[in-house]
Amino acid sequence: MKTQPVRNPFSFVLFGAGGDLAWRLVVPALFALFRKGHLPERFQLLGVDRVDYDRASFGNHLAQSFGDQTPEAWSAFCEHVDYVNADFLDHAAYGRLDDRLKTGESEFGDQTERVFYLATPPTLFAPIAERLGQAGLAEPRERTRLVVEKPLGRDLASFRTINASLTQSFTEEQVYRIDHFLGKETVQNILALRFANPLFEPVWNRNYIDHVAITVAESLGVENRAGYYEHAGALRDMVQNHLMQLLCLVAMEPPVAYDANDIRNRKMDVMHALRPIVPEHVQELSARGQYGAGWIAGDKVPGYRQEPNVDPDSETETYAALKLHIDNWRWQDVPFYLRTGKRMPAKISEISIRFKPVPHHAFPAWADHENQPVRLTLQIQPDEAIRLRFMVKEPGMQLRLRPADLVFNYADDFRGESPSAYETLLYEVLVGDASLFMRADQVEAAWKLVQPVLDVWAASPASDFPNYAAGSWGPETAEMLTARDSRSWLTPAAARDS
Structure with missing residues (x-):
């Protein structure tokens, strides 16, 4: 700031x-x-x-x-x-x-x-x-x-x-x-990470990246927002705005200058390139869920339909996931998986960039006992950090490979008080810099993208709600969204460490 x-x-x-x-x-x-x-x-x-x-x-x-x-x-x-x-x-x-x-x-x-x-x-x-x-x-x-x-x-x-x-x-x-997400330090740092470091930009494309997964998870339920949430749901509340903004920052081309219009033009290029979701493909490109009763941090919590002021037969989704493609030179055929949900195991927001495996695996199978994808993780909350996971050899006489992490943590490296997202955004309003704010054409493009999903979901209410327990990472249909591509959601880095 x-x-x-x-x-x-x-x-x-x-x-x-x-x-x-x-x-x-x-x-x-x-x-x-x-x-x-x-x-x-x-x-x-x-x-x-x-x-x-x-x-x-x-x-x-x-x-x-x-x-x-x-x-x-x-x-x-x-x-x-x-x-x-x-x-x-x-x-x-x-x-x-x-x-x-x-x-x-x-x-x-x-x-x-x-x-x-x-x-x-x-x-x-x-x-x-x-x-x-x-x-x-x-x-x-x-x-x-x-x-x-x-x-x-x-x-x-x-x-x-x-x-x-x-x-x-x-x-x-x-x-x-x-959009308060755009005021968070890690979100703003996406552009610095990509365009101020020659290490990343050359591999930030379809030749090296297998897929991108964006997770915004909340451990809280609907709390006192039932009046709003019953008419909104996860897709409107989070995906159409927050997650789409994160996707644009990850996928955009380099701006000519750090200028509000130029940055927002590059975001709009991404929105224009997103492959439309046609109604007949909504089923295979999306997943929805609603939490039932479960356990979080040792406490028993009620299902969504048992929350105050919620319709006991509510069809509102508390979980939404999408699979998207960007049809341009940089990202052709690289899937972007977006998910958000309430009553998940932890409050976590992160972007996980998964790199493709090496073209030839020279090591014997027994040496690779913890084979995991090499990935770059941008942790937005609760701890703001950037984490690069890669494979190394374990100490010892035998050849054994395991994953290791290089971690940059804001709290460790910058001891001063970090401004809140609203501090940053209000400051930008007062100085007249619109770089961190959404332009009308971008909001409209996001609504156009999700409108077919909203229409199909409204016309075909879910028959299996509630379909995931509070304290879990979401419904089985979300796992199928990635499994069809022989991929999977990974447990977020911050959750693995807690």
Whole structure:
């Protein structure tokens, strides 16, 4: 993350300021940037919500997410905090918001930036953006930004509707579609690993790589998100956004420069090259599952259908896997396997690049007692690390081969405090760098890719749910997805070490 402070004064308008997202992630990230000296002396955080707060009570509400660890810094931060009680659908409220902004910015100068962050349900994105535009708050375009969280729609048609509403008032360059995965250090390091090291780029292609497996596993169940999750499911919640972003970073061509448009153009090249999933092939290219009761870390946990506020006959998938191909010169015939699931043995996110075996195996069969594929693993969570596994000879008189690892671990090599994903992303919003944010055409291409899967799954509800036990790595159908190609999912590196 860059270390120079944000230069221009700014107003950060947080819609949904009384909600969980603002309290847990957005404001803590802003406070961390302030505490580390990354924010300018002149700025204001203006919370907007229907909750009956005033400035003092809003500050007290926010303070509950920090405890008493940094009272002096928090007190200084609160001098920049204000609150507007408003109904998001009330046109008159935006006039009051404009007045409050102008009052707070009276001494900021002509270069003041404005950020409107919508920490609200997606159903409010369009009406808020529309009312901001009608109130003249989308201007000046070069210094005004709109930040929206996922989910951006629940299918291709709804995304297009939402996006049309956003871009009616704001230009594409003003809209920042946030995906917290792109703020994680290991995810950002994919480009550095690939394009700053001559060791990897020459072998980063179909001649040397057998396949790529991307895993995003969660040990938690649906928790308190049943109202959202029942209408979303794993494919919409994780694959269409998070996993597709990881795939693009692994597969993209080198950018000409580290520039937002150039990087996002290279990602779009990948999206264009992804082989479409036709309805008649959905069965062989995808797998879905729903967790039943099981054991995690020694605790008995209920099945998805027994979770609070979940339909006892729910057909919502809590596990989704896809097999994808990229039809271009670099990746032709290299399968990309993507999987995500809830109530799995551990919370783990990783990208595993599996290399092809050597063309001629000169060693006798008895020497290779632990034959494993040579692979490069990018661990995103819980521990951020890069791990290269390769074969070595064991010490001793006999010729015996076994795997060994070279490991780079962020916590070991960089002792300083690493910024959270939201710190990184909010900093990039404030300096106007869109490199880590999704462009509309990329989101639309991702919806196009998964839409046939959504349609087939909706038309043919699963007859075997629940089909994997909590605490397992998913349903048998997911194992078949790789087994058809004489491959298999490997236990993630972080899980093997725990």
